[in-house]
Structures are given as structure tokens and as C-alpha cells.
Amino acid sequence: MKRILSALATAASIAGLALGAAGTANAETAPLPSPIYISEVSTADVNQQYIEIATTSAVPITLNTDVTVEATFRLDGAPVTLPLTIPANATFAPGTGYLIAFANANLPCANEVRPEILPVDKPIQVRLITGFTPFESATIPSYTNPMFAQHRTKLTPATFAPAPKSPCQFPYTPPAGTAPLPSPLYISEVSTADVNQQYIEIATTSAVPVTLNTDVTVEATFRLDGAPVTLPLTIPAGTTFAPGTGWVIAFANANLPCVSDIRPEILPVNTSIQVRLVGQAPFIFENATIQPYVNPMFAQHRTKLTPATFAPAPKSPCQFPYTPPAL
Structure with missing residues (x-):
């Protein structure tokens, strides 16, 4: 089981990240990435690119509205945004997730397969949006090892670090000693x-x-x-x-x-x-x-x-x- 969360004692802003920039801590305005959050992103391996969304919910839930997953990056100097979707009526049991795979990825656990290929050498901004309001915004740094992906290591601020790829390895378990988030x-x-x-x-x-x-x-x-x-x-x-x-x-x-x-x-x-x-x-x-x-x-x-x-x-x-x- 992946250790994808660390201590949740410090709240910080996770909205409005610019590509390549870090968020600014603000305990008063930090939105909670709830009930879903960006858990793992793979880009360096062009044959296994994916965005994985996990849930913080402690009880089984059904989404009552679409959630937009925006992936934004620069291509030939111009910004490109892929609007992806987790549809209404998607269900999440505790510790489960939703996986969006790209182009050549062969992942039987994928919930959706997209025809695009993501850039392998550039940061990518991923946002989760309901209506017109982002409730998760994370900049995924670029990295070079095709055996690795960027894994979520801290909820707030949204923090990632490279580690071996492990798509769809559910259920997720927070690290020992971490206080559980009361969710939803x-x-x-x-x-x-x-x-x-x-x-x-x-x-x-x-x-x-x-x-x-x-x-x-x-x-x-x-x-x-x-x-x-x-x-x-x-x-x-x-x-x-x-x-x-x-x-x-x-x-x-x-x-x-x-x-x-x-x-x-x-x-x-x-x-x-x-x-x-x-x-x-x-x-x-x-x-x-x-x-x-x-x-x-x-x-x-x-x-x-x-x-x-x-x-x-x-x-x-x-x-x-x-x-x-x-x-």
C-alpha cells in the first residue's frame, strides 16, 4: 500500500498555482481537497501516462455532479489545457480512486482512456473543478525516470515526489501516526x-x-x-x-x-x-x-x-x- 499522505496538521493554499510556482500557505482560506484529490501523475513514460484521483472520504459516496479534471501544460511555447471529466454518479468507496489513462497506456484499471500524449519534460498543472470553482490545484514537476511517477506526499499544500509507478494500488492507507481527515x-x-x-x-x-x-x-x-x-x-x-x-x-x-x-x-x-x-x-x-x-x-x-x-x-x-x- 502506498504511503501517499503525510501529516495534515498544517493547512495551506492549494488553489491558483501557476505552472512551476509553489502555493502560498494560508490557514484561513485553504480549501480541503475533499472528497477527492490528485494522488499520482505519470508523464515520463510515454507508454504509460496517467492521472490518478483518489478519495479522502471515510464512507462510500456518489458524486452528484461532474468534476472537471484540467491538465494544463505548455506545448511549443503556448499553453494547452485538456478538459477531462469524472462524471456525475461516479462512486468512491474509502481508499479507492478514478484513473485517466493517455494514448499508449495499457492499464486495465483505467476508468477513461484519452487519445492525447502528455509532454514528458514539462511541468503540468492539474486542477479539480466543480462548476467554475477549483478545489484542487497542483503543479506536477517534470522528472526523467520512466519507471517513476509523481506521488502525492502531502495534502496541503499539494506536494509531490517521484517514486516507482503504482497505478490503481487500492486501498490507500495514510502513513502511521497521521490523524485521519474527517471526511466528508x-x-x-x-x-x-x-x-x-x-x-x-x-x-x-x-x-x-x-x-x-x-x-x-x-x-x-x-x-x-x-x-x-x-x-x-x-x-x-x-x-x-x-x-x-x-x-x-x-x-x-x-x-x-x-x-x-x-x-x-x-x-x-x-x-x-x-x-x-x-x-x-x-x-x-x-x-x-x-x-x-x-x-x-x-x-x-x-x-x-x-x-x-x-x-x-x-x-x-x-x-x-x-x-x-x-x-
Whole structure:
């Protein structure tokens, strides 16, 4: 299995890279390459050129819109852009990807084969675009060894390094010690201090509209009279998330017109609560401890994705579109 990701603790801008130029770090504006990202690009071997796109998603998803994959390079001094496409309804299970092969490449795993040949001695800019908005932009440096490809070594900023070619070697596994990216869903806001407006809000990091292909369990665990209690809540398969949207679970007396699910329970107001998002297997891809607080006008808001960090601030349920915090 390929080690294609490194530590995700530093967010940086990955948009707007010029050919041959590096991105500028900006933790406030860095978009997350979610739910798909450029994982490997092969150009030096004219007989096996490809662009491989992988997913950061922890649960199986279906794209609800086309994603344009733009490959831009210079040919005879003039810029050339190949507009490629990952079609709507393409599905991604965790650790899988989508492979675009070129001309002479003989790759049975290719999802699409293009007639063009990419330049072998020039950098290539690859962008992932939904609508007219790029959510991934990476400059792939030129290299000379035809046995190698450029592999993704860091998500943000988009960083690549040459290593032996390994197209379609799924599933991808992040390196040991790397915090998993909460994708495409994460815990965004939790309200407990006001017994009349308790809720758990789940938001999406996805840059494109997606549909969940499996249930996601939302576990809320706390102590009641000294004994642990776990409420198993569910975001059902078939739920669709557009960029910046979310899912709100309200409890007991809460009156929220935006609620996706209403539960009869009342959460404790004076104890910590552990909230986990659980996918298949089961696989826990979010695990956050929400600390108690006293102001009933406040909720605990997500301030950092990795590690999951919260801070009290005035309640603001369902105020979408919601922008993910920095990594």
C-alpha cells in the first residue's frame, strides 16, 4: 500500500498555482481537497501516462455532479489545457480512486482512456473543478525516470515526489501516526447547556455535492448517574450533502425548523459528551469530546478539524453555507 499522505496538521493554499510556482500557505482560506484529490501523475513514460484521483472520504459516496479534471501544460511555447471529466454518479468507496489513462497506456484499471500524449519534460498543472470553482490545484514537476511517477506526499499544500509507478494500488492507507481527515462529514456544533435547545450539528467538508451510500452512525456517549449511556443516532444512506450544508439532530424540547432528525431524549447539561461518527466495518472517522459549559446562549463550536477542537460561542444552528475550520 502506498504511503501517499503525510501529516495534515498544517493547512495551506492549494488553489491558483501557476505552472512551476509553489502555493502560498494560508490557514484561513485553504480549501480541503475533499472528497477527492490528485494522488499520482505519470508523464515520463510515454507508454504509460496517467492521472490518478483518489478519495479522502471515510464512507462510500456518489458524486452528484461532474468534476472537471484540467491538465494544463505548455506545448511549443503556448499553453494547452485538456478538459477531462469524472462524471456525475461516479462512486468512491474509502481508499479507492478514478484513473485517466493517455494514448499508449495499457492499464486495465483505467476508468477513461484519452487519445492525447502528455509532454514528458514539462511541468503540468492539474486542477479539480466543480462548476467554475477549483478545489484542487497542483503543479506536477517534470522528472526523467520512466519507471517513476509523481506521488502525492502531502495534502496541503499539494506536494509531490517521484517514486516507482503504482497505478490503481487500492486501498490507500495514510502513513502511521497521521490523524485521519474527517471526511466528508464532521461534527461542527453541539448545544447542551440550554435544555430547550439541544442539538448536534454535522457539516460537510465536501467541495462537491455527494450522496452517502451507507448509513453513518452518530454516537453520543455520556455518564448518567455514574453509568455510561450511548445514544446511537443515524444519518441514513441516500442523504445528500451539498458543499457547506449539514445534518442537525435535535433533542426533546428543541424547536428548530431546520432539523433533520428529532430525538425524545434530553442530554446532560453539566457533563462532557463524546460524539463519534462511525462508518462501515465499523470504522470511527470522527471522535470528539465536547466539554461542559454553562452559558445557555452558547454552544460548543468546531474551531479546528485536526485534532477535533471546540470552543463556546453563541448558538448558530443551521447557518449554512458553513465553511470548514482550518486543519
